[in-house]
Amino acid sequence: MTEFRPVSQAVEDYLKAIYRLEQREGKVTTTALALALHVAAPSVTAMVKRLHAMRLVRYIRYRGVVLTAAGRRMALEVIRHHRLLELYLVEALGLPWDQVHAEADRLEHVISEELEERIAERLGHPVADPHGDPIPTKAGQVKEPPGFPLSELNPGTAAVIQRVADQDPAKLRYLATLGLFPQVRVTLLEKAPFGGPMSLAVGETRCTLGGELARQILVVPVEAA
Amino acid sequence: MTEFRPVSQAVEDYLKAIYRLEQREGKVTTTALALALHVAAPSVTAMVKRLHAMRLVRYIRYRGVVLTAAGRRMALEVIRHHRLLELYLVEALGLPWDQVHAEADRLEHVISEELEERIAERLGHPVADPHGDPIPTKAGQVKEPPGFPLSELNPGTAAVIQRVADQDPAKLRYLATLGLFPQVRVTLLEKAPFGGPMSLAVGETRCTLGGELARQILVVPVEAA
DNA sequence: TTGTTTATTTAGACTAGCCTAAATATCGTT
DNA sequence: AACGATATTTAGGCTAGTCTAAATAAACAA
Ligand SMILES: [Mn+2]
Ligand SMILES: [Mn+2]
Ligand SMILES: [Mn+2]
Ligand SMILES: [Mn+2]
Numbered sequence A, B: 001m002t003e004f005r006p007v008s009q010a011v012e013d014y015l016k017a018i019y020r021l022e023q024r025e026g027k028v029t030t031t032a033l034a035l036a037l038h039v040a041a042p043s044v045t046a047m048v049k050r051l052h053a054m055r056l057v058r059y060i061r062y063r064g065v066v067l068t069a070a071g072r073r074m075a076l077e078v079i080r081h082h083r084l085l086e087l088y089l090v091e092a093l094g095l096p097w098d099q100v101h102a103e104a105d106r107l108e109h110v111i112s113e114e115l116e117e118r119i120a121e122r123l124g125h126p127v128a129d130p131h132g133d134p135i136p137t138k139a140g141q142v143k144e145p146p147g148f149p150l151s152e153l154n155p156g157t158a159a160v161i162q163r164v165a166d167q168d169p170a171k172l173r174y175l176a177t178l179g180l181f182p183q184v185r186v187t188l189l190e191k192a193p194f195g196g197p198m199s200l201a202v203g204e205t206r207c208t209l210g211g212e213l214a215r216q217i218l219v220v221p222v223e224a225a
Numbered sequence C: 001t002t003g004t005t006t007a008t009t010t011a012g013a014c015t016a017g018c019c020t021a022a023a024t025a026t027c028g029t030t
Numbered sequence D: 001a002a003c004g005a006t007a008t009t010t011a012g013g014c015t016a017g018t019c020t021a022a023a024t025a026a027a028c029a030a
Helices: A009-025 A030-037 A041-053 A069-091 A100-107 A113-122 A169-178 B009-025 B030-037 B041-053 B069-091 B100-107 B113-122 B169-178
Strands: A057-060 A064-067 A158-164 A185-191 A198-202 A205-209 A217-222 B057-060 B064-067 B158-164 B185-191 B198-202 B205-209 B217-222
Touching: A009 A030, A009 A041, A009 A064, A009 A069, A030 A041, A030 A064, A041 A057, A041 A064, A064 A069, A069 A100, A069 A113, B009 B030, B009 B041, B009 B064, B009 B069, B030 B041, B030 B064, B041 B057, B041 B064, B064 B069, B069 B100, B069 B113
Parallel strands: none
Antiparallel strands: A057 A064, A158 A185, A158 A217, A185 A198, A198 A205, B057 B064, B158 B185, B158 B217, B185 B198, B198 B205
């Protein structure tokens, strides 16, 4: 029944990007895709036409693109691979958390369902990757975790980091030196106005963080200790 | 100095196939490559011209193809990936030994040198994969293990399996049910003439094996127990 | 509402890899 | 030494995915 056609790596990358843009921006334009995928706009136009013909998106000229149910299912499948792999590489092989994204971006397209399953099992069927991003289930369920940017936390409040939304290795390495990971508890001490730097207590130490980075760190407030 | 250009998956597969044919047959013809890679002969002609232009092989029209030093280095690099991955998938994730070949065939092209290194470390820098095939070193050294086909062993002699040269999953599953793996000790009891079936003692049990399969199992004789 | 800026698509081209059919070279035999 | 069989290459074509330059539609502002 469910007819099964294999799909190219490029197609999977487009679907993933479309999924992320739908989440973050609501609508998905040609230009946004071109930017996200580092290709020229006409390349995107050509590809979304193909995706439309494959019934993975609905595409209306000049109106952007929307995932179909089949397209969303495939996107989530690839994202599941990606996030399981990231976690596996960190947990089982000790790769640094700033490198696993790039590695997973290539591996996600080639692992079998069998291998995916073994990895999930070995990890105890985890629900989040090393950056706090939720891992879709086999059935395609995702629960985006709650949380808002650390930059909007009120001074004097404690919170637990849920997610680090940036994937730039340099930034991740820097955050690691500060001890800022998902599940870590922080207290906001002071905040300069207009997106300026903030000073934080992390465990025993304290640090200063620019507004840029603080916007990428999602937190949930907790009771003071 | 060593200029580093990335190479496509197709190129890596050709280099690997050329390497294997050089080992097994001595010379590498267009037809042999076409057969090995399941492509049409003219596709091979086109590709070996490109490989020649890239200085990965020397190609003379109608005369076949020979790996250059650079080509051999690349082939061994991919083979190293393949065999490390096969062993890792069996050891660390418990995949059945008949499935790891197909999985490794896709993964070998996308893992980073960093990940390769972690895997090798985790495995304790092994020298052979689950089928007994030698794992080239980082520097490109391979030592083909000794051994001759089980089909040529003399009746009454004991031997240790060095290598199972077949990679057909069905055959490998069958051999697994008989307990025939590398490092396993067997004794040849009887042998029918003209490549006919042979009866073996494997541990406590005995079994019968067709000449076809016996030719793919490489052994080294040992003292009787 | 008209004109300008910006986003998007069309047109046309290119590369890597693959294919089939036809031409040609090599090899093994007589 | 020549012939037929076999191996190999050439010729020509196709798809996926990319690009730049040019045309056009949509959005915004006066
Ligand atoms: Mn999957
Ligand atoms: Mn992640
Ligand atoms: Mn390598
Ligand atoms: Mn193997």
